[in-house]
Amino acid sequence: MTASSSLPPADARRRPPAAAALPFGKPERGPRERLYTIIFEADTRAGRLFDLSLIAAIVLSVTVVVLTSVAPVAARWGRELVALEWFFTGLFSVEYAARLYCVKRPLRYARSFFGVIDLLAIVPTYIGLVFPGAHVLIDVRILRLLRMFRILKLTSYVHEYGMLGRALVASRRKILIFLSVVMMVVFLLGTVMYAVEGPEHGFTSIPTAVYWAISTVTTVGFGDLTPKTDLGRAVASLMMLLGWGILAVPTGIISAEMTAQRGLGMPTTRTCSECLSEGHEAGADYCKHCGAALPPYIYD
Structure with a gap:
């Protein structure tokens, strides 16, 4: 009988969970908790809609960056492409701020892999605005290339990316x-x-x-x-x-x-309220890391 389906011994429950099992922290209640559920958990209709909308925005923004590098397209539609670039930069800035707002440990998220990717997706546009003469020291194309990191944001929203990542880590x-x-x-x-x-x-x-x-x-x-x-x-x-x-x-x-x-079965975005570990199976009654009782699995 596994730890995720039965209550482990008391001494096992008293042991602190592994550091790798601690995510960025889910708020227990209030608007931050609802926002966390939408942004980080994709088992609800709102969460799936958020993920699909963000995937579409990522693909479109990368398309804009690619089209900007094509000289004939940039010569004819340059102003429209710049406007779209600022639109997507603003959109991703709001998303990044929302992620930092709704987690208990914003600094941990900012230093994580996906937190760095989220920051790299928006900072090149702002650097070009604050330092318009940056091309004297650095080619502006390097800043444009940094925006291609947006494509890595897709790995947050597709389960198969996570499966491939876990397989690479295990091997x-x-x-x-x-x-x-x-x-x-x-x-x-x-x-x-x-x-x-x-x-x-x-x-x-x-x-x-x-x-x-x-x-x-x-x-x-x-x-x-x-x-x-x-x-x-x-x-x-x-x-x-x-x-x-x-x-x-x-x-x-x-x-x-x-x-x-x-x-191993399809993991979910279900979160333990005690140790804040994620990825518990839909039918689990207890946390596989700390042994605490799991809240009901919410999905629609």
Whole structure:
């Protein structure tokens, strides 16, 4: 019987929850609690409508940024694109302020990954307004590129993004070991190619040969370096065949973790009123982190 469906022992309930399980804090009542439910919880009609509206705004704002970089479009519709950019900047500014307002720990949210992304989505436009001569020190295009961080805001609203993220985190050690083995392979084979081909065939140093080995194993093959000797071509052929097997390994690791994630059941935005942890299953009676009784699951 799991902790999410039965009451754990008293000593387990007295233990403080893990720090990673503590989110930004949900207010217990009042307008802040209602606003938190709409913004951070998508199990209600208002929450789903908010998420879908924000997804549409993100996609449209990124489209505006892309169109601004097209010279003919910017020459004809420049003023309209600027007006739309300020509209979306104001919209995302209000959203960012609302998020900070409705959480108990606004500073923690501001320093979180999505808090930083929310800030990067709006700050470039304001920097260009406050420092109109910024192009003297920095190319304005860099500020425009920063606005593309808005596309990362989409990961907050699609469940599959979270599933992929959890699968990557769960398999991080396996992927790290795999990458370390690949680095050893390309380093050794690159050194072999340096010894076989030599500077006269373009392999002027071991780092250059390792660069060629990486582009060959990953099946990219830029073509700027090619082996000229028979032995070098034999080593290159081995590396090309090895590349097919190397590409299959991380795919299998991540696929296995995503299959395991599906078996865990669909998490919700249900929040424990004691430790403020989120993601409890719809049918759970007690918190899986602190053991406190969970409030009724509200959805429509």
